[in-house]
Amino acid sequence: MINSTTHEFSLEALRAGDRSEFARLVDAYSAPIYRLGLKMLSNPQDAEDVLQNTFLNALLHLADFEGRSSVSTWLYRIASNEALMLIRRKKANFSIEDMQPEDSDDEVMPETFVDWSLLPENELLSEEGKRAIDSAIKHLPESLRMVFILRDIEDLSIKETAEILNLSETNVKTRLLRARMALREKLSAYYGERNPRKEKE
Amino acid sequence: MSAHSHENCQALLGTLSEYIDGELPADLCKEIEKHLEGCENCRIVVNTTRRTIDLVQAPQQSEALPDDVRERLFKRLNLDTYLREKLSNGQGG
């Protein structure tokens, strides 16, 4: 997540090829972009490719960037395109590998009703718990995962997420709800088994 | 099963994200809270969805870019000269 103190960058300097300003930009956004790559592709090498390609592309297109969106939105847009392109390329190569059932337009109906929300944090975030969370994210369909990463992991607004992905805000909200419900189901199945208090109050 | 109407559960589900994100008007929130008082299942869904979002955010925030990844990135971008000038952001060592 980007530090809440907003980074100010001089577009003028960036477009004029100011290397030091560009280095500042790289330092400000490389962590969240690398993280986005990791979450989308689940592989450090691919995440590094996304990271490098994002900034190479940014460098290449800086001159065309008119500043109609924020630098942050612009960079995230390049990064999300890079990640999706890489996923598509990998799928073309290994079509069997990734046979996650693409979610249909089914209504999102909760099915598991176990309240594990009060389990202690150290239990929820144990090494095994963290792996369960990562795996749940990894198994979201890409179209939901990207929205979820931007909104809930990177804490961007619905509006900014919509701008980055070129989607309507309504569409982002729908995907976000689906993603959250799908994760909730997965985590409920996982933590629910560890919850001794299954009976109703 | 209590006497609450299932339609209300459906309606709540539709606004769940916005409710959790605090983006609903106060009167709607009140209505939802009234429903939650009488509906355990919806209460569980709200609680666990909230927690799910917390948990997903929690481990991420401290994750910095690995040093070797940063170094390769800077080299790839011909920014070698700026490798050492990392903005000091309060990280010790």
Ligand SMILES: [Zn+2]
């Ligand atoms: Zn209900």
